[in-house]
Amino acid sequence: MRRENQNIVLHAIHKRVTHLTNYSFALCTISLSAVREAKNDILYCPERDRMQRTSRLKRELQMLSTEPPPGITCWQTEEQMDELRAQIVGGDGTPFEGGLFSLEIKVPERYPFEPPKMRFLTPIYHPNIDNAGRICHDALKLPPKGAWRPSLNISTVLTSIQLLMANPNPDDPLMADISAEFKYSKPVYLEKAKRWTEMHAVQNNKGGVETVDSVESRVQVDSVEAPVQPLARKREAQNVCQDKAEGEREPRSKRSCL
Template sequence: MATNENLPPNVIKQLAKELKNLDETPPEGIKVGVNDDNFSVIFADIEGPAGTPYENGLFRMKLILSQDFPHTPPKGYFLTKIFHPNISSVGEICVNALKRDWNPTLGLRHVLIVIRCLLIEPFPESALNEQAGKMLLEDYDEYARHARLFTGIHAVKPKSKLKSGANSEPAALNVDHTNTSSKCADQKTAISGGAPPLPSPLAPKAENMQDQSAAMPLSTEVVGVSGSEAAAATLKEAALTKVPAAGKKKMEARKKSLRRL
C-alpha cells in the first residue's frame, strides 16, 4: 500500500494544502475524502449532474498519483459502475485532462471538475465503452435509457435519516374531508356574491294569475322598478280585485229585468 513517503515532501505539502481547501470548500456536486496517511490515492463522490441520465446518482471514484506527480498525470477510475462512453467497464477514465492536456500546474480541483463535466458532455469519438459511444451517436434515447438504468441500480444516493419524532407524512396530505360539502357550498355562495339561489326548474308552476301573485307578491321595493311603474302595478292589482264586484251587479240587473217580464 502506497504511503505519503512515496511522494516528495514538496508535493506532500502542496497536496495537503489543496486537500484541505477541497474539504472546506468543495466544488459543486463533488465531495473529496481526505486520508492523511496516504495522499497518493484520492477518493471523491460525484453527484450526477441535473438534466443528465446520471441525475440523482452518486458516483465514487479515485485518483491514483504516481511517484513523479505532478510531472505525470494521475490515473482516474470510477468505483461505481456507470454506462458512459468515456468510462470503461472496469472504471478507467479517458479524458484529455489526464492525458495529453495535462499540465503540472493543474490542481486536483481542476481534474475533478473536468471529470464531472464529462458526465454532462461525453466524447463518443474517444470512447472506452464502444457500445455506449455508438449508442450515443445513433440513438440518444436508448443510450439515456441504459445510463439511467445503471444509475438506478448502482448509483442510488443513500437516503437521509429522519430526525427522531419527525413526521414523515407530508402536511399537505392531512386533509379534513368531514366538512367538504359545506366548504363547497360556502365557496359557491362566495362566488355568487351571496345572492339567493334561483328557483328550481322542477318547482310546480302556478295555474293562474292569482296563484302567481300569491307566490310572488307585488312590492314597490323591488330593485329595478321605478316609482311610477310600481304605482301602475298597484292600480292594475286594484282593478283586478274589482272585477268580481262588477260581474255581481250585472247579474242583479239581469234578475230585475226577468222579474219585469
C-alpha cells in the first residue's frame, strides 16, 4: 500500500514537472519570437533610418565645411538631400597634380549601416577606376568582401580615395590593362595618367572641368562628322600615338572589382 502511494506521488510530481517544463519552453519560444520581431522592427524601420541618416549627414557636412580634409571639398546638391558632390585636388608629385577631380556621392537610405556610393565624374587614368568612374575600394563595400563599418564616414572615405589616387592597388584592379602598365611599364602609365589629367581635370580659361558625362556627349556630337569609338574604348583613341609606337594591341581587358 505504501509503495502504491509512493508511485502515485512520484507520478503526480513527474506530471507537474513535465507541465512546467512545457510551459517554460512555450514561454521561451514566445519570448524569442518577440525578440526577433522587435529586432526586425529595429533593423527595418524606414522612417527611423531616414531620420538617422538626415541627422548623421547634417553632422558630417558641418564637419566637412568647418574642418575639411586637405585637398577635399564636399557639399550637398540642391536637388536631393541624399546626393552630394565632392572635389579632390590631385596630389603633389603624382600624375594627377594640378587636376581637380569631381565625384558624385549617393547616400543610401540605410546609411551609415550601408556605405555611400561614389563615382568619379571627371575622367581619370587609374587601374582602380573604370571608364564609368566606378571605384574599386574596400571602404565602399560591406563585409566580408569590403571594410565598410558605421564608424566610418564620407570624409574618411574621400580621404581613402585621395590616397588610392596616389597609391593605386594593381592587384585588385577594375582596368586590368592599366594595372599591367602600372606594374611593368610604370613610366608609360605615369605619362598617360598625366596626359589624361591635363586633358580632363585641369581647369581651362573658360572655367570648367570635363566630366565623364560631358566626354560622352562630346563623343556623340563628334560622331556626326566621323565614327568615334564608344566611351568604354576612348582610352585607346586618346592614346593612339602611343599605341602606334608600341604596335597593335588587344582590346583593353577589364575585370570586376571583387
